[in-house]
Amino acid sequence: MVQVTRKEHFSASHRLHNPDWSSEKNAEVFGKCNNPNGHGHNYEIEVTVAGEAGSDTGMVIDLTKLSAIINEKIIDRVDHKHMNHDVDFLRGIIPTAENMAIAFWKILKPAISEGRLVSVKLYESANNFVEYKGE
Amino acid sequence: MVQVTRKEHFSASHRLHNPDWSSEKNAEVFGKCNNPNGHGHNYEIEVTVAGEAGSDTGMVIDLTKLSAIINEKIIDRVDHKHMNHDVDFLRGIIPTAENMAIAFWKILKPAISEGRLVSVKLYESANNFVEYKGE
């Protein structure tokens, strides 16, 4: 068993806001992340797949293929977008890094057929990141 | 003459859009950066000041002071904001990295009295950055 990881990047904006709460409560809980016009990040996503290194290829999964899957399923749908308005699979979800990582996992899990998805790591900034392992 | 540099960070969103153009021309020129809801970045700003290292302090300017100036004049006004809507000194300006660096220079120039401002460098992402030297 070896783990292989591919990192991809995207730029997006989001606003942390719970529509069930008053403006006051939203401001209190989410602070400047509740700014009505949103703010943005250069996100980094690391997708890790575990498996055997194939005896004829020496690979768990071709990282070029894994890159293509991440780009088709995730990056093309979130890059240069506003997470609260432009992304169908995030509709109704507060786009914290935690919820975004879980949503990305749900999409990637069935899309990866060589090896087994074991981790989705999402960097919101150099100092803030989250990891979801599906359990 | 020594040059000293302080780096600061902020997260913001922006949209590249020229209001004098049609939607079609905006989409053609700015591509996905023209997305109506905007998109975001983790920006890094490097401010460079040149001067003599003072004989009694060994410093051109105390970097704690320089950091405070950058935070008060720039970061506090742009962090977690939407450049097109929330920032008074960017009103009427297309918020490309080029125009943002020039706008930051104009604000910082008169605010720095120890040493002389010689460069404002703005990183939009790890792969894209601009530098303005005031001329």
Add this chain to the structure above:
Amino acid sequence: MVQVTRKEHFSASHRLHNPDWSSEKNAEVFGKCNNPNGHGHNYEIEVTVAGEAGSDTGMVIDLTKLSAIINEKIIDRVDHKHMNHDVDFLRGIIPTAENMAIAFWKILKPAISEGRLVSVKLYESANNFVEYKGE
């Protein structure tokens, strides 16, 4: 279960020295890290907390709060300090990265009440780092 991580930075100096040993043995075991006047590092600390993403906030713990806890409990007490002389909770401990990570864990564990502390990672330099998971 999601894991969220916050990174913070501090600068400090230390000296590796076992007072029960002779100068010769200290020099032999710790090499240039035994220099009597100490030497220093820009340390990075990554604190990881695991938990459910709250249904109303989408967060395990607000990273602004986690940052405040790390700063109050750790950074404010070690930043710009000499680990062997200036830090009460390190008294009597050889300040290797291993021992510092364990000491930080003991302080952070009871201070974090949302989610559960699962890892303290301490980077002494880009090439040397340690991780303590509490067991």
Add this chain to the structure above:
Amino acid sequence: MVQVTRKEHFSASHRLHNPDWSSEKNAEVFGKCNNPNGHGHNYEIEVTVAGEAGSDTGMVIDLTKLSAIINEKIIDRVDHKHMNHDVDFLRGIIPTAENMAIAFWKILKPAISEGRLVSVKLYESANNFVEYKGE
């Protein structure tokens, strides 16, 4: 139990090629990585060792010693080499990052007697890396 990690660097070239396959199949499976003259990388290797922090040294293993082991056993044999032609312990192995990490593990495992080797991580580039934990 604490985990300590040492990172080292080397530059090398390799070619992904399965000699049991036709040129066409090799080109199809490995793409531009099958270029006959090879291509190269700045590799980073992270070696992680777990153990108790010794009561008299405060260390799991002296990172200077760990660095010396990695350099003697791995770096000196692969740095500035062509993985397919110049490295005896890789003979007959397709030098993917997966296979290289496994080969490094086999060499390092018996060479580390303080603490216990728990992970070999190999970065082929900033965006591609693998990890092998020996099972």
Add this chain to the structure above:
Amino acid sequence: MVQVTRKEHFSASHRLHNPDWSSEKNAEVFGKCNNPNGHGHNYEIEVTVAGEAGSDTGMVIDLTKLSAIINEKIIDRVDHKHMNHDVDFLRGIIPTAENMAIAFWKILKPAISEGRLVSVKLYESANNFVEYKGE
């Protein structure tokens, strides 16, 4: 006048060797960089263009366009290649970082028509880089 920079990446191998010299002299001058099978690097190239920020676009040159030029003219011809054997425009040139930067400049100079090329910076590794400004 603003300067804008775009960074791109490629992986390649090379060998430092002067065919006019004996094997002994080559080994003496170039050391392990003279290894007959070559060795490799993850190169980073930073291309800087200076100009006015256009009043209707706010840009010196669209960085997407600049990226496309660098990819078409340079990256596609050197990525996953052996500099000594596979690259026509490097034929007869010892592929040091210095000579590669000068060769890249000669190709990029006439290809950039918005703004003016002012610098080609080439990173061979995190610790070694060169810059050519055309004079």
Add this chain to the structure above:
Amino acid sequence: MVQVTRKEHFSASHRLHNPDWSSEKNAEVFGKCNNPNGHGHNYEIEVTVAGEAGSDTGMVIDLTKLSAIINEKIIDRVDHKHMNHDVDFLRGIIPTAENMAIAFWKILKPAISEGRLVSVKLYESANNFVEYKGE
């Protein structure tokens, strides 16, 4: 003319303190950097040399040689040292990054005979750095 740069690293501690001043004035001017026991940094030094790329070597100066010069003249004398107490060539100088860069320049200038020293850049941390160009 090409510029080549070599980066090296060292860890050291220092204290900002002007012996001609009272304790109160030192504390006021240098803040926490005046802590009597000092504090530390992982410094990075970038040394840039300009010259022609030799027609037979393709190099301005062999970066292995430049690395050896920086290590012998600077790193070996400051690594794991306390700048205020352990370094002869810094005696009587307040060890700010500015003064250290100037002191390093004075030592390196006569030691580099291939090409011409054009810049010494010193990073005290990821966010603070200085550059000295000898004039």
